[in-house]
Amino acid sequence: MYLISQTKYAYFGYFCTRFLASMEAKKNELKEITILFAGDSGDGMQLTGNQFADTNANFGNDLATFPNYPAEIRAPIGTVAGVSGFQMKFGSTEIYTPGDECDVLVAMNAAGLKSSLHKVKKNGIIVANISGFDRKNLKLAQVETNPLEDESLANYTVQQIDISKLTQETLKDSALGRKDIERSKNMFVLGYLYWMFNREMKESITFLNQKFSKKPEILEANIKVLKAGYHYGDTTETFTTRYDVKKAELPTGTYRSIMGNQATAMGLIAAAKKSGLQLFYGSYPITPASDILHELAKHKNFGVKTFQAEDEIAAVTACIGAAFGGAMATTGSSGPGIAIKGEALGLAVMLEIPLVVVNVQRGGPSTGLPTKTEQSDLMQALFGRNGEAQTVVVAPRSPKDAFEAAYEACRLAVCHMIPVMLLSDGYIANGAEPWAFPKSSELKPFKPKFPNPKDYEEEPYMPYKRDENLVREWAVPGMPGLEHRVGGIEKEDLTGNISYDPDNHQHMVKTRAAKIDRIANDIPLQEIDQGQSTGKVLVLGWGSPYGAIKSATKILLEEGYEVSHAQLRYLNPFPKNLGEILNNYDKVLIPEINDGQLDILIRNKYLIPSIRLCKIKGLPFTTNEIIEKVKEIY
Amino acid sequence: MALTAKDLVTDQDIRWCPGCGDYSILKQVQSVVADLGRKREDIVFISGIGCSSRFPYYMDTYGMHSIHGRATAIASGLKAARPELDVWIITGDGDSLSIGGNHLIHLLRRNFDVNILLFNNEIYGLTKGQYSPTSHEGKVTKSSPFGVLDHAFNPSAVALGADSSFFARTLDRDPKHMKEILKRGNEHKGASLIEIYQNCNVFNDGAFFTFTDKETKAGNAIFVEHNQPLIFGNDKNLGIKLDGFKPVIVNLDDGHSLNDLWIHDEQDYMKATLLSRMFDAPSKDSMPRPFGVFYSTDRGTYESAMEAQIAEATEALGKGDLDSLLAGNNTWVID
Numbered sequence A: 001m002y003l004i005s006q007t008k009y010a011y012f013g014y015f016c017t018r019f020l021a022s023m024e025a026k027k028n029e030l031k032e033i034t035i036l037f038a039g040d041s042g043d044g045m046q047l048t049g050n051q052f053a054d055t056n057a058n059f060g061n062d063l064a065t066f067p068n069y070p071a072e073i074r075a076p077i078g079t080v081a082g083v084s085g086f087q088m089k090f091g092s093t094e095i096y097t098p099g100d101e102c103d104v105l106v107a108m109n110a111a112g113l114k115s116s117l118h119k120v121k122k123n124g125i126i127v128a129n130i131s132g133f134d135r136k137n138l139k140l141a142q143v144e145t146n147p148l149e150d151e152s153l154a155n156y157t158v159q160q161i162d163i164s165k166l167t168q169e170t171l172k173d174s175a176l177g178r179k180d181i182e183r184s185k186n187m188f189v190l191g192y193l194y195w196m197f198n199r200e201m202k203e204s205i206t207f208l209n210q211k212f213s214k215k216p217e218i219l220e221a222n223i224k225v226l227k228a229g230y231h232y233g234d235t236t237e238t239f240t241t242r243y244d245v246k247k248a249e250l251p252t253g254t255y256r257s258i259m260g261n262q263a264t265a266m267g268l269i270a271a272a273k274k275s276g277l278q279l280f281y282g283s284y285p286i287t288p289a290s291d292i293l294h295e296l297a298k299h300k301n302f303g304v305k306t307f308q309a310e311d312e313i314a315a316v317t318a319c320i321g322a323a324f325g326g327a328m329a330t331t332g333s334s335g336p337g338i339a340i341k342g343e344a345l346g347l348a349v350m351l352e353i354p355l356v357v358v359n360v361q362r363g364g365p366s367t368g369l370p371t372k373t374e375q376s377d378l379m380q381a382l383f384g385r386n387g388e389a390q391t392v393v394v395a396p397r398s399p400k401d402a403f404e405a406a407y408e409a410c411r412l413a414v415c416h417m418i419p420v421m422l423l424s425d426g427y428i429a430n431g432a433e434p435w436a437f438p439k440s441s442e443l444k445p446f447k448p449k450f451p452n453p454k455d456y457e458e459e460p461y462m463p464y465k466r467d468e469n470l471v472r473e474w475a476v477p478g479m480p481g482l483e484h485r486v487g488g489i490e491k492e493d494l495t496g497n498i499s500y501d502p503d504n505h506q507h508m509v510k511t512r513a514a515k516i517d518r519i520a521n522d523i524p525l526q527e528i529d530q531g532q533s534t535g536k537v538l539v540l541g542w543g544s545p546y547g548a549i550k551s552a553t554k555i556l557l558e559e560g561y562e563v564s565h566a567q568l569r570y571l572n573p574f575p576k577n578l579g580e581i582l583n584n585y586d587k588v589l590i591p592e593i594n595d596g597q598l599d600i601l602i603r604n605k606y607l608i609p610s611i612r613l614c615k616i617k618g619l620p621f622t623t624n625e626i627i628e629k630v631k632e633i634y
Numbered sequence B: 001m002a003l004t005a006k007d008l009v010t011d012q013d014i015r016w017c018p019g020c021g022d023y024s025i026l027k028q029v030q031s032v033v034a035d036l037g038r039k040r041e042d043i044v045f046i047s048g049i050g051c052s053s054r055f056p057y058y059m060d061t062y063g064m065h066s067i068h069g070r071a072t073a074i075a076s077g078l079k080a081a082r083p084e085l086d087v088w089i090i091t092g093d094g095d096s097l098s099i100g101g102n103h104l105i106h107l108l109r110r111n112f113d114v115n116i117l118l119f120n121n122e123i124y125g126l127t128k129g130q131y132s133p134t135s136h137e138g139k140v141t142k143s144s145p146f147g148v149l150d151h152a153f154n155p156s157a158v159a160l161g162a163d164s165s166f167f168a169r170t171l172d173r174d175p176k177h178m179k180e181i182l183k184r185g186n187e188h189k190g191a192s193l194i195e196i197y198q199n200c201n202v203f204n205d206g207a208f209f210t211f212t213d214k215e216t217k218a219g220n221a222i223f224v225e226h227n228q229p230l231i232f233g234n235d236k237n238l239g240i241k242l243d244g245f246k247p248v249i250v251n252l253d254d255g256h257s258l259n260d261l262w263i264h265d266e267q268d269y270m271k272a273t274l275l276s277r278m279f280d281a282p283s284k285d286s287m288p289r290p291f292g293v294f295y296s297t298d299r300g301t302y303e304s305a306m307e308a309q310i311a312e313a314t315e316a317l318g319k320g321d322l323d324s325l326l327a328g329n330n331t332w333v334i335d
Helices: A006-022 A045-059 A110-119 A135-140 A163-170 A178-183 A185-196 A202-211 A216-235 A260-275 A290-298 A312-324 A335-351 A378-383 A401-416 A426-430 A502-522 A546-558 A578-582 A597-606 A623-633 B022-034 B052-058 B071-081 B093-099 B101-110 B155-161 B175-187 B214-220 B269-276 B302-317 B322-327
Strands: A027-029 A032-040 A062-068 A083-091 A102-107 A120-129 A157-161 A242-244 A253-259 A279-283 A305-308 A328-333 A355-361 A392-394 A419-425 A432-435 A485-487 A535-542 A563-568 A570-572 A585-592 A611-614 B043-047 B062-065 B086-092 B115-120 B166-171 B192-197 B221-223 B238-243 B246-251 B289-296 B331-334
Touching: A032 A045, A032 A110, A032 A185, A045 A062, A045 A083, A045 A185, A045 A202, A045 A253, A045 A432, A045 B331, A062 A426, A083 A110, A102 A110, A110 A120, A110 A135, A120 A185, A163 A178, A163 A185, A163 A216, A178 A185, A178 A216, A185 A202, A185 A216, A185 A242, A202 A216, A253 A260, A260 A279, A260 A290, A260 A328, A260 A355, A260 A401, A260 A419, A260 A426, A260 B322, A279 A290, A279 A312, A279 B071, A290 A305, A305 A312, A305 B071, A312 A328, A312 A335, A312 A355, A312 B062, A312 B071, A312 B101, A328 A335, A328 A401, A335 A355, A335 A378, A335 A419, A335 A485, A355 A401, A355 A426, A378 A392, A378 A419, A378 A570, A378 A597, A392 A401, A401 A419, A401 A426, A401 A502, A419 A426, A485 B052, A535 A546, A535 A578, A535 A597, A535 A623, A546 A563, A546 A623, A578 A585, A578 A597, A585 A597, A585 A623, A611 A623, B022 B052, B022 B115, B022 B175, B043 B052, B043 B071, B052 B062, B052 B086, B071 B086, B071 B093, B071 B101, B071 B302, B086 B093, B093 B101, B093 B115, B093 B155, B101 B155, B115 B175, B155 B166, B155 B192, B155 B269, B155 B289, B166 B175, B175 B192, B175 B289, B214 B221, B269 B289
Parallel strands: A027 A242, A032 A102, A102 A120, A120 A157, A279 A305, A279 A328, A328 A355, A355 A419, A392 A419, A485 B062, A535 A563, A535 A585, A585 A611, B043 B062, B043 B086, B086 B115, B115 B192, B166 B192, B221 B289
Antiparallel strands: A032 A083, A062 A083, A062 A432, A253 A432, A253 B331, A392 A570, B166 B289, B238 B246
8 A cells, every 4th residue: 555665656657647648637646755856055945845844744644854955055056066955755644754766856957857867756747947957057067958858858747847937927026136036936836836736825824924024025925926836837738737645644643743853952851841950952063963952042941051162072061060060961963073072971971970962973984974864873872982981872763753762861861870872863853754742741750860968967978879770879069968079080989089999990890881781671672663573584773764664664564575673762772672582583684874883783792693784875775775685685 | 157178178188299389279279268158069179180180089069070171161061050059160281271272261251150270380290291381482391302392371361362351360389369369269250260370399390489489589570459559579669660551660769659650450451461461481671470360350151141041031932831842833633
């Protein structure tokens, strides 16, 4: 029933061809559509895509989005390097990825087409902005002949619209300058797509009203162009086909659209609120993590203290200070920033204070691919510090899941007095999906281990005295009688005083490691996401490949393969039953957007010949890539 | 019950070298802190790395001996989270002006209400004798056998350049003056940077003796006081006069009167910068090195602005409601 596999694609293609050819059917019902917006980074593709996504989400579709844009704010206009893309899949079924191949490509210029054509299905629809294929644009895109005029697009259904010209025409009476008029052409596309997919414009109109409430002329122009796009579809005879993607049968509930970074920020706020702590977020701007800072800075009325520090080191050390003072201290960055936070994270490990470190991973090493996704900081998260200084590592699997993962990271940090690394990535951070958000009353509160000064009136307070989980108490300034000193030099057990004693050092190193091991008692057992609990192949995922693995497993199961999927949330420590699960399958496949980092950890710990599937292109897995690999090793 | 200096002594053995200037500073700080009238549990000492940074282990308050150069950033976070605490930063010339230079200037411009005690011994002591950012050009040390090439940092100029709201200089060998300055720094609402010339008797012995020894002190050190003329010299007969923006030394015995002299004004930023430039290596013709409060001005602290902004946002948006945050402004129902 899911239109994802190759055979189903062909079926979809057949559908399209039949209806487009006949030109008589007014509406085609489809289960899911993958659409890609590709234009200049100044063409407003992200906004258009997000609007289209929000409207479809509101309508009741399930969906997933994937923005893909250049690192430069205004990359050279008209070039392939400057193309900003926004891909999404929406449907009447459950959607886990933004789609492999596209049913529809919106190409605002020749570069957009050139960079994205390979992603379009045979017989797919290409909506092309004619003005974007003039001589200048062809030259900038380094295209020899105009693809709209030669035979190169014969295998596609091309809808040529002079979007720029029609936008200018629509606004010919407007007082706006040429530049502003040109900039509103994305609204024409949006309106046209609303017509094509039979969606209402009202949510986007509400959005525009909010966005341009202080710029009435621009507001009016945008709404006018949006409507013009819609009416263009309605009145022109050229393209008579419309598509109908019915509401998805999602679990009942109230939904909203959520992006990964936003969900992370909300998870931090919720965790602070539910533990009665003040939220402190120290951060230095870095792509793709900055949106967490932006989001948190908006919510000062929750008592959130955001601190834009002078550098990555100050961001994390300010957090250490805040945590010493009893705050829910959190910091966020991406790989290069985490690298320079390393020494301070070692201090946090040594001090045994709660700290959440969000790493929104991007392509590395060094500056790497700032706007592209990767999962290559797993080893850094576990080991990227001097000395034996492991941290707890938790990873979300999708944009909405970042909420729960962030909440859980805070819980573990506070309840176990330890730094926790939350490994998100660019794909999760900027992707969006519908979210049946929880009520605050459904979130389980957790309690910081604050000592009661009254308990220490007779006996002296020992800062490194531990409970059965090896967790120390969190005495903070202001608590009388519990004054103590902590530091980065090895501490004597119990007292926390400086100690260079050899046996004490070994004891403390082992104790800190054992403390992490015991966290396994406080996290859920690993579950199987799909498939049987034994079988031929287990696909073991972590982080953002979740959607692709989930979709692939579903299809493979339908095709009769004995395959299962387990998705790890906890990378350190692993769930207690993981070894047992791994031994229940003939083969374990580990797909990662890196060169095999989880595979190394799994092999090391469980001594199994796991098989890696590595993709290191700054791009997420497609469903097909997983399917093919499973079939290859099956 | 009022604290005494003794109450602030911990059970830890002090590990500074015998004769180190740090002992004198510790003693004065314990004495001043005891007199503050603050509760012990509300006082926090944070240090970085270096000889001086062992300090928190010797103060029976809350404390953190952190990592190299970051005490200022850690204290910033602590003060932002807990504005009511009395936060002291212990740092050295390497810790605050080399590896931690960035955090120091940013703390100063933000103006957190903390006290920064910069133990300046013009040498790296803990690593056994390399030159520091305050070592002067030509100085021979373990890492500069042919002399230091680097131009030395002038901490007072760095502080004023970063818009520090308080800067003072004092000496380990003048406990009375130090105590006075520590009190002044603590009274100041905002970031107080106190540079303390501290003798490292092992690796840089005598670096400041010109300013502390009986024979040379009077002619090379000038102790400035608010609203008082700048006078120095063995017989208090030398003064400093301003010739435009240029300080000149005059002899009161040569017909110059007190009225001609530069009157110190702690609130005058321009005059403070002139004081900060009186930084020549001591010689027959050099200007004396100033000690005392160079500059002290009241401007809002970061933590109070942060609290005010939160209050304003709460007033404007209403107290944050988690359920409405989770819902956002656009929801739909699937039933």
